Amino acid sequence: MIKGGMGGSHTQTGLQFEQRTDIKQLFEQINGYELKPSEQQTGYEVWFQNKLLAYCFKKRELYRFLEQEPYNVDWREYLSKRLEPDNALFVVVRDTLFIIEIKFQQVAGSVDEKLQTCDFKRKQYTKLVHRLGWRVEYVYVLNDWFKKPEYRDTLDYIHSVNCHYLFNEIPLKWLGLPHE
Template identity: 45%
Template sequence: MPRIPNTVGGGSRTNLNGLKFEARADLRDAIIAHPDYVLNNDKVYKDGEVIARYFEKHGLYKKLLEPKGIDYRNRISAKLLPDGALLVGNTIYIIEKKYQAGSGSVAEKLQTCDFKKKQYIKLFDGLDFEVEYYYVLNDWFDQPVFQDVFDYIESVGCKYFIVDLPLSELGL
């Protein structure tokens, strides 16, 4: 069944305190909407100073890794394409959004966070980055049936957020 686009959310409805899950919202939207930050050329400014760098999908490779001489093929077997990545100090926050509206395989994919975080750690080896791996989930996941999965996510050092990811969780 084809996906029906979200026609009622996004833009002005983005929570000023963080990334609010919406079908089209991303971390970039949340930063732009926040009155304390300016996003320009993938650099996040606060009070005129660069405090973070933003990347998504292939931009992580083109703008961060390739200029440092890193070819992902020499480190991991497949290119990982994050929905968003934010480098704050020496911590890179990898953000993956997951949407589901009924039973299906997305819930099972949540259990891959440990593997993906370890792949990112290998990818950034030698850059002295700490890696944080976060899910932002739509409210369909806010059910007791997922508690075991949520416990697992936390037990392997990853985090999940239902609907809203506060920017303070990203070191901003």
């Protein structure tokens, strides 16, 4: 990875993350996928071979999406404070909302404690979409910095509270999405 840069491999079997990656950009790089803007600035529709499979969101786009018909979810009825995900992906065929947080470090910093908040945040998102019958999966995409031994306890904790972490990419198969 070039420091502060974009690029990387154009994988066909997963979403390759880098420091400032937008999930929309990742899908645009994969053959067979097409992204279309959703209505009212609510993110993007993810299409594969002319079939709508998912919606992707950044920050507040998720809330604008949930406020629309047929969902009609007002976050204020469920949460005392709005959380804003780096990226979120609602996979239609799985009724699953993936909250995708990207944490790339090159030096020690405050991200260490942020990794320990996944259980609370997953529960908050679950409260938000519970009446829709959606599952919530909370996943960190980490760079190799977090493979250091001093992160073992934190990574163990993430799994112990039913959250996930992956390094540098998310395989499409893990999301339940097809690839060519």
